[in-house]
Amino acid sequence: MNILDKIVLRKQQEVANAKALVSVKDLEQSIHFNRNTYSFKEFLLAEDRSGIIAEFKRRSPSKGLINGTADVAEVTQAYNNAGASALSVLTDVDFFGGKTDDILAARAANNIPVLRKDFMIDEYQILEAKAWGADIILLIASILTPQQVSDFGKFAQNLGLNVLLEVHNLEELERSICPDLDAIGVNNRNLGDFTVNIQTSFDLVNRIPDEFLKISESAISNPQTIRELRTAGFNGFLIGENFMKTDNPGAAIKEFVGQI
Numbered sequence: 465m466n467i468l469d470k471i472v473l474r475k476q477q478e479v480a481n482a483k484a485l486v487s488v489k490d491l492e493q494s495i496h497f498n499r500n501t502y503s504f505k506e507f508l509l510a511e512d513r514s515g516i517i518a519e520f521k522r523r524s525p526s527k528g529l530i531n532g533t534a535d536v537a538e539v540t541q542a543y544n545n546a547g548a549s550a551l552s553v554l555t556d557v558d559f560f561g562g563k564t565d566d567i568l569a570a571r572a573a574n575n576i577p578v579l580r581k582d583f584m585i586d587e588y589q590i591l592e593a594k595a596w597g598a599d600i601i602l603l604i605a606s607i608l609t610p611q612q613v614s615d616f617g618k619f620a621q622n623l624g625l626n627v628l629l630e631v632h633n634l635e636e637l638e639r640s641i642c643p644d645l646d647a648i649g650v651n652n653r654n655l656g657d658f659t660v661n662i663q664t665s666f667d668l669v670n671r672i673p674d675e676f677l678k679i680s681e682s683a684i685s686n687p688q689t690i691r692e693l694r695t696a697g698f699n700g701f702l703i704g705e706n707f708m709k710t711d712n713p714g715a716a717i718k719e720f721v722g723q724i
């Protein structure tokens with residue numbers, strides 16, 4: 465079984481446990497449930513923002529421990545102050561060391577869009593995302609049927625959330641693309657075997673219709689790469705490890721943005 469299959473299997477248990485503990489009614493009563501969400505598009509395209517979606521990530525299956533001490537409110541605020549267009553917060557517990565409190569803390573500390581970064585396999589997780597203060601959800605094409613992508617996309621948009629579809633190749637893009645999405649992300653990392661190649665983004669960008677925001681995800685560590693991706697047509701750049709692996713992720717993003 466590859467790692468993605470393991471993650472999805474574990475996620476099914478995690479969601480079942482969560483459903484048994486917190487009812488949909490409880491989620492709907494969260495203070496965050498009835499609010500206006502921040503627009504992904506507005507912040508990505510804002511002149512005074514960098515287009516970077518800056519990620520808070522403690523660990524990953526590919527890299528192990530990345531940062532064991534960073535404080536989520538402190539780091540996400542520094543990301544925001546440095547000109548991040550949005551924040552990505554991992555909420556997967558077992559493989560990425562995330563937790564619900566991380567997204568609540570990021571939300572409380574910031575007034576820019578927050579992406580709940582997780583492996584979404586059930587509408588219940590989309591309700592959680594809204595209740596925890598997220599503005600954007602991620603749908604990963606390789607673990608969902610086209611019908612699920614469309615259904616989850618509609619469900620999220622009806623809650624006022626924006627939807628980012630992640631693809632890794634042309635086949636996933638063509639089979640999953642539908643009107644119920646706001647942004648398409650090309651993951652430069654193969655989640656099956658963890659190999660990375662920025663070329664994946666350049667190969668797919670012109671296959672993404674212009675009505676969608678175009679995001680390049682993973683393995684970006686060089687300001688020059690941002691300039692090239694932007695020239696190729698990308699509006700957003702999802703970066704985690706390059707900042708999180710340093711002692712001071714806030715200082716790292718500031719220096720990086722200064723060089724774009």
Ligand SMILES: O=P(O)(O)OC[C@@H](O)[C@@H](O)c1c[nH]c2ccccc12
Binds near residue numbers: 681682683704
């Ligand atoms: O840390 P990086 O290489 O900058 O990558 C960030 C982000 O793209 C990556 O964490 C990611 C992309 N898609 C995902 C899906 C699930 C978990 C994590 C991810």
